[in-house]
Amino acid sequence: MTTPTAKRWEIVDLIANRTVTAGEYKPSIKDYLSELTVKPLTGIPVALAVLYAFWSIFSSFAGALVTDGFMVKLFDNYWLPWIQNVWPNPDSVLYFLFVGDPLADNCFEAFGMLTSGLFVSIGVVLPAIFIFYLMMTILEDSGYLPRLAVLMDGLFHKIGLHGYAIVPAILGLGCNVPAVTATRNLETKKQRFIMMVLLAVFIPCGAQLGIMLDVIPETVGWVMLYLIIGFCLFGFILGKLIPGGNPEILIDIPPYRRPALQNICKKLWVKTKGFFINAIPFVLLGILFVNVLYLLGVIQALADLFAPLFVTWFGVPKETVGPLIAAFLRKDLAVAQLSTIAMTPYQMITAVVLISIYFPCVATFVVMLKEGVKELAAAVGVLAVIVFLYGGLIHLIGILLGVA
Amino acid sequence: MAGNKNKDKEKILMVGNPNVGKSALFNRLTGADATVSNYPGTTVDYTKGMLETSEIIYEITDVPGMYSLEPKDGAEEVALKILENNRDATILMVLDATRVERGLYLALEVIERGYRAVLVINMIDAAHEKGVSVDIYNLQKILGIPVITTSALSGEGLLDLTDRIRYAQASDIELIEKRAKGEVTEEESKGGCAGCGLCGGGCI
Numbered sequence: 001m002t003t004p005t006a007k008r009w010e011i012v013d014l015i016a017n018r019t020v021t022a023g024e025y026k027p028s029i030k031d032y033l034s035e036l037t038v039k040p041l042t043g044i045p046v047a048l049a050v051l052y053a054f055w056s057i058f059s060s061f062a063g064a065l066v067t068d069g070f071m072v073k074l075f076d077n078y079w080l081p082w083i084q085n086v087w088p089n090p091d092s093v094l095y096f097l098f099v100g101d102p103l104a105d106n107c108f109e110a111f112g113m114l115t116s117g118l119f120v121s122i123g124v125v126l127p128a129i130f131i132f133y134l135m136m137t138i139l140e141d142s143g144y145l146p147r148l149a150v151l152m153d154g155l156f157h158k159i160g161l162h163g164y165a166i167v168p169a170i171l172g173l174g175c176n177v178p179a180v181t182a183t184r185n186l187e188t189k190k191q192r193f194i195m196m197v198l199l200a201v202f203i204p205c206g207a208q209l210g211i212m213l214d215v216i217p218e219t220v221g222w223v224m225l226y227l228i229i230g231f232c233l234f235g236f237i238l239g240k241l242i243p244g245g246n247p248e249i250l251i252d253i254p255p256y257r258r259p260a261l262q263n264i265c266k267k268l269w270v271k272t273k274g275f276f277i278n279a280i281p282f283v284l285l286g287i288l289f290v291n292v293l294y295l296l297g298v299i300q301a302l303a304d305l306f307a308p309l310f311v312t313w314f315g316v317p318k319e320t321v322g323p324l325i326a327a328f329l330r331k332d333l334a335v336a337q338l339s340t341i342a343m344t345p346y347q348m349i350t351a352v353v354l355i356s357i358y359f360p361c362v363a364t365f366v367v368m369l370k371e372g373v374k375e376l377a378a379a380v381g382v383l384a385v386i387v388f389l390y391g392g393l394i395h396l397i398g399i400l401l402g403v404a
Numbered sequence: 405m406a407g408n409k410n411k412d413k414e415k416i417l418m419v420g421n422p423n424v425g426k427s428a429l430f431n432r433l434t435g436a437d438a439t440v441s442n443y444p445g446t447t448v449d450y451t452k453g454m455l456e457t458s459e460i461i462y463e464i465t466d467v468p469g470m471y472s473l474e475p476k477d478g479a480e481e482v483a484l485k486i487l488e489n490n491r492d493a494t495i496l497m498v499l500d501a502t503r504v505e506r507g508l509y510l511a512l513e514v515i516e517r518g519y520r521a522v523l524v525i526n527m528i529d530a531a532h533e534k535g536v537s538v539d540i541y542n543l544q545k546i547l548g549i550p551v552i553t554t555s556a557l558s559g560e561g562l563l564d565l566t567d568r569i570r571y572a573q574a575s576d577i578e579l580i581e582k583r584a585k586g587e588v589t590e591e592e593s594k595g596g597c598a599g600c601g602l603c604g605g606g607c608i
Contacts (some may be wrong), residue, residue: 002516003577011577012508014584019543020504023535192478254423255530260557266431309455 001076030256037147038253040154047151051145054135059220062128063213071123075107080115094371097291108215110338113287117203121283122213126275129208132174133271134264141259145170146252159232160194160239160246161186168195172203174271176364179203180371190244194235196368197379200360201386202231207279207332212352215339219349226353230390238382278363279330286329290322290337299325313388313404315395317341328362346403350394358387415490416462416569417456417484419514420498421507425526427451428556429498430466433566450486457566464496471506473513487514494572495521496565501531501538501553511547512577520572521549524565525541541543546583548575 003011012075036042090102100112108117111270139145145167164185176199182359183195202211204227212220239246293299299322303310307318319341327334334355343351359380360368368376398404416428434453455462467487470480487495495514499507504525514521523557525531525538544551554561 003512008509008512011512011581011584012505014581015508015546016505018584019539021537021539023537025534043579146442184482240422263428307531 001185004247009379010259024218029115033257034147034253036119038150040119040151043147043151047148050139050148054139055134057127058131058209059080059213059217061221062210063217066127067124067214069211071119074117074218075115075123076105079118080104080110082230083114086134093295096295100291103148109337111287111291111337111340113284113291116336117284117287117310120332121280124214124336125207125210125279125283125332126254127274128213129206129275129279130268130272132209133268134208135292136170136174137264137267138259139170141263143254143256146254148229150253155232157246158239159198159235160242161191161235162246162248165195168199169203172199172205173209176200176203176205176360177367180364180367183371186245188244190242191246192371192374193378194242196375197238197370197382197386198235200233200364200368200379201234201383202227203356204356205331205361206341207330208335208356211332215335216348216352219345219352223350223352223356226349227356230353230357230386234390282363283330283333286326286333289329290326290333293323293325297299313395314350314354314391315398315404316354320354322352323351323355324358327363328359329354331361346398346401350398350404353394354387354391359383360361405425407481413461415484415493416464416496417469417490417493418496419487419510420469420499421471421500421503421510424469424500424503424507425536425556426469426497426498429496429526429533429554430464432556432559432562433539434464435509439550441554450482455566456555456598457569460570462494462569464548465490465493472510473517487517487519491519493519494569495519497521498524498526501525501528502534504536504538512580515547515549515575515580517579518574520574522565522569522572523547523551525551525553525584527561528557529555529558547580548583 013016031347047217070302083099084090084102084104087099089095090099095102096112098112098113102116102264104110104115107115107123110116113179129142139148149163149166149168151163152166155164156162167185168179168182170236171182179199183192183199186195204223209220212223216223229384290299303321304326306321310316310318320338323337326337334351338348338351338355341351359365360383368379395404420428422425430451430453447498450468451466453464453466455464457585465486468483472485473484473487475481475484497507497514499511511521511523525540525545528538531538538553540551540553546599550573550584552561552565552567552568554565556562
């Protein structure tokens, strides 16, 4: 026995009439501000400014200030020489696993668990994650994100999604794990699938962004451009290919609020704690795993096997196979590993783009599995095709530009 | 939690529209690590926490925000499933004091399904700012369930809420309709008042 919708609203009205009184309401500054940030004419410039500011603060704080200004010096000048000195027997397997290259003079190239592993996770990724979530929290707690969703609605509809998709997209820039869960807010299966594929393929996570800023600061813009173009291009194609509609949806816009300091601190604490527990062990184990594979000659064998694909089709050296295997564990790790391979700038861009798009990391893989086995299988199939096509396309562009 | 084995445990589900401050309230009640956000549909995975009062330990679940019990997206499906799997739970119906109507709609849906519920009118400070006021005495009488106003931001009304969760009531939609129309006898109007003490015992 349920009441029909219209009848229920009738009762709601009756009750509200008897109990709720609305006083006189005059629009406040918040309301004008709200209007300005939602209307396309003024809203789009504001959105561009906000996103640009986000990126500038992110890169200057995480990359320039903390990592280059402080962590690199600390790790390269003090930690690395010290551990290379005290760890016995540079020719041993243990030295290779934990300290890495005895001749390295920086933590990127040493590639041992205790050298590169600690440096990547604490020196590079931790500051990136911290500043990313700080700004993200301010954006969401102030109420700006839903407005951005409204503004993005037009663009996202062209790629088979709607404005809500901006939430998993931005979350994915931090970490794909919450982002995949956030795709549940999308209304249809089609939208969820498209978003999941695009997330897994084209959105680099905070850890990866942080390390890109540090390893290839001058080309990170190109990598991002390729990823954004790929996001739109393949979103458009998938939107056309996958059957099903793309319904309009109402977006609920809460009023602007001043973010509460207590909330910000709490969220930052939760995220940072999560990083220490869930990510750092993965980086360390990842390095260990990759180093063991190197010792066993597995990487060499795989590199030889995939060499034709990598060299002819993608236009990158076959050594990049190793980092691609590491990327399944941690993408930041893989980018760090790439930095030690000799490549032209264009090959570097291609290789980093490949790492971004080639496969979700193991944590993302697991949450995608939770969303559905069939969906995951389909997503993996689709992304294999995308990697092949897009990797080839980037190589082709490079050939046409005469740089590849 | 040692030494509390002889206390009763009860389940509470926090239900409400998105952006009504459920997660903030949840944090206040449990002191847990749930994140507080206000972008669309933050709570897509649910969060659990404990609230301990002098008699009862409550296990509170922060259910993802929803607009109605007819789900439109994955988050609402998760929410509905939680509700259906916990038919005996107490429902904390959280609504935004500036948008009472929308919250009431969902509240009526919940009440119709026979849940014992408490109505929490959150963000009361924002409502006062906007000049909106809610007659909770009357609302309580009409709905037949306890009604409490809170502000998760300032903590106002939180003690009152923890105090009165145990007076949660099931109510009857037909009686609610009659009372809303003013068509009830004195006897019927006594119906579901929650013994909350707000009316000075007059309604019991």
